[in-house]
Amino acid sequence: MTRTVVGMGVGAVLALTWIAFGFWAFVLVLVALAIGGGVGRIVDGKLDVHAVADAFRGKRSSS
Template sequence: MNTASLTRTGILIGAVLALTWIILGFWAFFFVAIAMIVGGIIGRILEGKLDATALVDVIRGRNTSS
């Protein structure tokens, strides 16, 4: 992705979150933001850009500095 595309994506995400907050309130905004984060993580795992086992180890607090 080029920089302009990333900028447009960021603007779109911000607009969706802002409109969610304005129209539906804070808790709807919060849950939409969490869903977007989880979706992004799942997308990265499916693309092969994020190692799921390493992510689970980080969440569990395991250090693997080899």
């Protein structure tokens, strides 16, 4: 599956959630998708948690 197809599927799920259950259900599903995507990137090794934490603390890296 291409990223375009996955993006279209996610958009369809979000749109149907908004239509069927309202705005706050849409926000809840959106947050759950974002958390799931973040966890997936961590598991795949594509997201360095320490670098993200340092960025939130205001520390900068030159690497």
